[in-house]
Amino acid sequence: MSSSSGHSETTMVSALERAGFTVLEVSLVGRKHESPDYLRLDHTSYPGCEAHAFTLAHAARWTGALDMHGDIILAHDAGSQINEEAGSPSPSGSGWERLASVALDLGERLRGYRGRIEQGHYPGVVWGSHAQTWFRAMWAVSYLPPPVVDKFIDYVDYFIRPHIIRLNELGFWTKESCSGLPEEHPDREPYWPYVMFEERTYPLAVPHLFTLADLAGWIPTYAPHDFDVYVRAPKGHAFSESWKSLVESAEYLAAILEPYRFSCYSVNGLGGNHRNIPLADPDHNIHPIRR
Known part of the structure; x- marks a missing residue:
């Protein structure tokens, strides 16, 4: 791993931790590999974190998925079809820099939510717990x-x-x-x-x-x-x-x-089924669950 890659990883982990997430795994493989970059977040980071992680991923033009344990896999493919120009908080930065930027901003805005959790005000419905069932x-x-x-x-x-x-x-x-x-x-x-x-x-x-x-x-x-x-x-x-x-x-x-x-x-377009919750397999390849 290059020094720049190591810096990106450290910055990313720090940003996610400041946003309240516990990072369990990081894989920064780079553009020369077929597999995308990904990281795995603990679904027990705080109640309700799954919805926030998916929102973070989508805002940063990453992909969100749930693994078999309910943890969140965030993956980034440099060849993604998502528009790389419009609306980016850091359009010239790498995917990791963009994810870090959005994580810091969204995490700060959710500080009040996490504060309510710390005071014992837990959500009655957690999207991540019900998303698949x-x-x-x-x-x-x-x-x-x-x-x-x-x-x-x-x-x-x-x-x-x-x-x-x-x-x-x-x-x-x-x-x-x-x-x-x-x-x-x-x-x-x-x-x-x-x-x-x-x-x-x-x-x-x-x-x-x-x-x-x-x-x-x-x-x-x-x-x-x-x-x-x-x-x-x-x-x-x-x-x-x-x-x-x-x-x-x-x-x-x-x-x-x-x-x-x-x-x-x-x-x-406007047609199709969007009931599919992405699920990551053990190799962190992401597939939709058909229901």
């Missing part, structure tokens, strides 16, 4: 076209209409929502503030939605019909601040995920 009785296999917001916005609570419009503009498509404000529901007690997001947008959108909620301090789970992602505002916070945080977090994620999303649509 979660039952989706009514799940349709095809991607959906973007919603026409004008057709439903008049049915959205008035206070949150700008937020719902913005979330949809950012590619986080909404299906249901409630502002939580009593004055908007004078005939009954309102639901606690929530948004239900459509998961059939592009491959592996669900870990991004879990990460969105964690960044904003909201609480993610699956919707009552066993698919889509339902997020609700935390207790003890002003509703206006909670909604603002959700939109700001969506703006951040939309920006760093732009190359990944572009690759999904340019390579896959």
